[in-house]
Amino acid sequence: MAMQKQYYRRKKVCKFCVERIDNINYKDVKLLSQFVPERAKIMPRRISGVCTPHQRLLSAAIKKARSIALLPFATE
Amino acid sequence: MPNYEIMFILNPTTVEEEVDKINGQIEGVVTAGGGKVGKIEKMGKRRLAYLVKKFREGSYVLFTIEGDGAIVREVERRLRVMDQVIKYLTVRMDEDMKRLDKIKAHRDKRAVRRGRSRAEGGGDRRSHGQADQMAEE
Numbered sequence: 001m002a003m004q005k006q007y008y009r010r011k012k013v014c015k016f017c018v019e020r021i022d023n024i025n026y027k028d029v030k031l032l033s034q035f036v037p038e039r040a041k042i043m044p045r046r047i048s049g050v051c052t053p054h055q056r057l058l059s060a061a062i063k064k065a066r067s068i069a070l071l072p073f074a075t076e
Numbered sequence: 077m078p079n080y081e082i083m084f085i086l087n088p089t090t091v092e093e094e095v096d097k098i099n100g101q102i103e104g105v106v107t108a109g110g111g112k113v114g115k116i117e118k119m120g121k122r123r124l125a126y127l128v129k130k131f132r133e134g135s136y137v138l139f140t141i142e143g144d145g146a147i148v149r150e151v152e153r154r155l156r157v158m159d160q161v162i163k164y165l166t167v168r169m170d171e172d173m174k175r176l177d178k179i180k181a182h183r184d185k186r187a188v189r190r191g192r193s194r195a196e197g198g199g200d201r202r203s204h205g206q207a208d209q210m211a212e213e
Contacts, residue, residue: 020183022176022179022180023172023176026167027083027138064165064167066125067165068083068085068163068164068165069085069124069125069126069128069134069163070122070125071125072125072126073125073126074126076126
């Protein structure tokens with residue numbers, strides 16, 4: 001069973017690497033909001049599969065977006 | 077000279093003429109300090125992600141300017157004292173741009189190389205990688 005499950009687990013790939021998105025901009029709310037789930041926390045790499053360099057850019061962009069009220073710090 | 081993006085949010089009750097007036101003032105500050113205004117973008121009214129000074133929405137304005145830190149300091153000081161401005165953010169862009177250009181140049185160079193090798197009929201690294209990926213799946 002366990003073996004079977006492992007076999008079907010798909011390898012996560014970094015969205016930014018695959019789609020060749022270089023520009024992670026704080027103004028792109030549509031893109032950034034894909035990485036902030038309901039509680040408005042930044043989605044961890046182990047869930048989203050984003051690679052380390054891109055996660056770094058992404059989290060910086062999310063934080064900038066938060067400070068100009070494009071994204072929430074927490075849900076109301 | 078470095079590039080900056082200054083974004084600020086105005087009180088949603090601010091009328092259009094007043095927005096233009098504020099933009100004019102900021103533009104004046106930048107040019108007086110020896111900088112250049114790239115573009116002024118009125119992004120219109122947007123819902124804020126959280127309450128800012130008890131406002132639920134605000135009209136966003138985006139400035140792209142070229143100039144040194146002294147100009148930014150002066151613009152930010154002006155924004156702070158304006159009653160209509162409820163929030164502002166300055167982001168330096170030139171270093172990001174440089175990084176992006178570098179990535180793009182690198183990618184273009186690789187694309188050219190790849191195109192050439194395909195024409196020669198061999199050594200295409202990408203198709204190789206794809207085959208590997210398929211085997212994995």
